[in-house]
Amino acid sequence: xxxxxxxxxxxxxxxxxxxxxxxxxxxxxxxxxxxxxxxxxxxxxxxxxxxxxxxxxxxxxxxxxxxxxxxxxxxxxxxxxxxxxxxxxxxxxxxxxxxxxxxxxxxxxxxxxxxxxxxxxxxxxxxxxxxxxxxxxxxxxxxxxxxxxxxxxxxxxxxxxxxxxxxxxxxxxxxxxxxxxxxxxxxxxxxxxxxxxxxxxxxxxxxxxxxxxxxxxxxxxxxxxxxxxxxxxxxxxxxxxxxxxxxxxxxxxxxxxxxxxxxxxxxxxxxxxxxxxxxxxxxxxxxxxxxxxxxxxxxxxxxxxxxxxxxxxxxxxxxxxxxxxxxxxxxxxxxxxxxxxxxxxxxxxxxxxxxxxxxxxxxxxxxxxxxxxxxxxxxxxxxxxxxxxxxxxxxxxxxxxxxxxxxxxxxxxxxxxxxxxxxxxxxxxxxxxxxxxxxxxxxxxxxxxxxxxxxxxxxxxxxxx
Amino acid sequence: xxxxxxxxxxxxxxxxxxxxxxxxxxxxxxxxxxxxxxxxxxxxxxxxxxxxxxxxxxxxxxxxxxxxxxxxxxxxxxxxxxxxxxxxxxxxxxxxxxxxxxxxxxxxxxxxxxxxxxxxxxxxxxxxxxxxxxxxxxxxxxxxxxxxxxxxxxxxxxxxxxxxxxxxxxxxxxxxxxxxxxxxxxxxxxxx
Numbered sequence: 001x002x003x004x005x006x007x008x009x010x011x012x013x014x015x016x017x018x019x020x021x022x023x024x025x026x027x028x029x030x031x032x033x034x035x036x037x038x039x040x041x042x043x044x045x046x047x048x049x050x051x052x053x054x055x056x057x058x059x060x061x062x063x064x065x066x067x068x069x070x071x072x073x074x075x076x077x078x079x080x081x082x083x084x085x086x087x088x089x090x091x092x093x094x095x096x097x098x099x100x101x102x103x104x105x106x107x108x109x110x111x112x113x114x115x116x117x118x119x120x121x122x123x124x125x126x127x128x129x130x131x132x133x134x135x136x137x138x139x140x141x142x143x144x145x146x147x148x149x150x151x152x153x154x155x156x157x158x159x160x161x162x163x164x165x166x167x168x169x170x171x172x173x174x175x176x177x178x179x180x181x182x183x184x185x186x187x188x189x190x191x192x193x194x195x196x197x198x199x200x201x202x203x204x205x206x207x208x209x210x211x212x213x214x215x216x217x218x219x220x221x222x223x224x225x226x227x228x229x230x231x232x233x234x235x236x237x238x239x240x241x242x243x244x245x246x247x248x249x250x251x252x253x254x255x256x257x258x259x260x261x262x263x264x265x266x267x268x269x270x271x272x273x274x275x276x277x278x279x280x281x282x283x284x285x286x287x288x289x290x291x292x293x294x295x296x297x298x299x300x301x302x303x304x305x306x307x308x309x310x311x312x313x314x315x316x317x318x319x320x321x322x323x324x325x326x327x328x329x330x331x332x333x334x335x336x337x338x339x340x341x342x343x344x345x346x347x348x349x350x351x352x353x354x355x356x357x358x359x360x361x362x363x364x365x366x367x368x369x370x371x372x373x374x375x376x377x378x379x380x381x382x383x384x385x386x387x388x389x390x391x392x393x394x395x396x397x398x399x400x401x402x403x404x405x406x407x408x409x410x411x412x413x414x415x416x417x418x419x420x421x422x423x424x425x426x427x428x429x430x431x432x433x434x435x436x437x438x439x440x441x442x443x444x445x446x447x448x449x450x451x452x453x454x455x456x457x458x459x460x461x462x463x464x465x
Numbered sequence: 466x467x468x469x470x471x472x473x474x475x476x477x478x479x480x481x482x483x484x485x486x487x488x489x490x491x492x493x494x495x496x497x498x499x500x501x502x503x504x505x506x507x508x509x510x511x512x513x514x515x516x517x518x519x520x521x522x523x524x525x526x527x528x529x530x531x532x533x534x535x536x537x538x539x540x541x542x543x544x545x546x547x548x549x550x551x552x553x554x555x556x557x558x559x560x561x562x563x564x565x566x567x568x569x570x571x572x573x574x575x576x577x578x579x580x581x582x583x584x585x586x587x588x589x590x591x592x593x594x595x596x597x598x599x600x601x602x603x604x605x606x607x608x609x610x611x612x613x614x615x616x617x618x619x620x621x622x623x624x625x626x627x628x629x630x631x632x633x634x635x636x637x638x639x640x641x642x643x644x645x646x647x648x649x650x651x652x653x654x655x656x657x
Binding site (some may be wrong): 025028029039040041042045046049052053055056059060061062065066069079080081082083087131132133134137150151152153155156157160177178180181182184185188189192193209217218219220222223226227237242244245246247248249251252259261262263264265266267268269270271272273274275283285289290292293295 | 467468469471472473475476477478479480481482483484485486489491493494506510557558561576577578579587588589590592593610611612614615618620623624625626627628629630631632633634635636637638639640641645646647648649
């Protein structure tokens, strides 16, 4: 039962202090989310409506894509279409190349991570600067995000202090977050002022107006795009909402779900290019149209990337983002990874206790846990079922179909309580690893029932008679 | 076939069951005192809202809050203490040394302290690049929630518009909140 996830999680939990901090910090964010959600009596109404708007939009996506792109073009935005990651990267590079861009500042975009845009551009001689503080820290460390909203949540301040000492010449052993943030502000201000182009993702695209809506707390998307003459937006095509009236619902849900704030500091609406500048929009499919045809997993297309499912997930909180093999971790990442390639990312489906907490916090009500359960049922068809579990399943099926054998086995079970430890806790018993097995009762429920010793139930039985 | 045509054809072909658009009629939160709610939420974001009293002078009030500000950018005619008009700058990069920017907001939102600021200036960067930001807002224009805000949103045919709620901030280092990431280190909303 050892998957890549469990092995990586072993490494993460080896540092007990870090694991505890990670778990508690993310649960604190979850608590904040609960508090701000409960301040709104209409919270569940909002979630229901958001779910319905998204289901409507993705099942009319052809119409909304036409409307959105027509509107954006009427606003002076140049619209490009990318079937896959390769085409997306090529389009972005072509735009940058034709404008002789040497330095590009980016605000956070999970889509460009999905497409591996940065290495593509860097190989072709373009300097790429991530401007979200967390993303910039990771870029300087040559690491990937471990959370989609709090990308550097796995790092301690001392690690950031040490990194800045080396890269930004900050004071030795000063790891005060305010001091480090100010140093990053000065460093990135210089990058903003010297960049030739700015790139953002999109939280929402508004079909009726052509607006690209980007939500940040730092204001980094706005700094980049307000200085540079060239703005490129990279947007997954499922990000559309029909109109501003629909958008209102999502602006109320996003930050409350993500970080427990009533809203992000900036909710920016980009409608037209800057005066004398250019704005380009790349609409990306990269597998999303296939998900539309997959009725068991279509709901992943509703995702607004808030990360609430990660913050609440007991497995994510205690194993960290790097334990997952797909670049998006947690419940939504498990599902998106399987949609990308079940053969490659099936190690993650075990990273779930089916507690369903993710379903309950998701602002657009994605059936996250149900989907993970469905993937597990299909593991064998991908050739990814655990061989030990398969043997166990065959054995259990054999036994459960034969009541006499089952009862005989049950009678003998208490003997396990008296077996020497190595007979019970060994390599063959995965359930005995890292935990104690419960003691078998001396008498089974079935035998107690037959002897009339299950009193509550017996009483009911008599009443009925 | 172009990529656009291919993508749209695939989307069309893959849609199985169509879902209706819901009627968006949220029974959304209302506040007895919208101004008090707005002020209280703005404070939690690290910002501040004050009401201009009838006997107070707007420019003096702002000056009193930012005694050390030297480079002050605004294109509002009533702001006499402005030293730079952002509409007259040829290059937004030259606005890097601004200490204070003063802009007009059109809608305040009580539930989350958002203020709608459409780009009614040539260089919108002043909203982000200035060390501190002041937004003038008519207190009659504070609505309860985002539904009401979007229902009366005016884009003025601008290129850009933004809801601003508090100063720029980050918690990317160990979830410790630091105000003043890239944008303004402080936000003062003056209710007039």
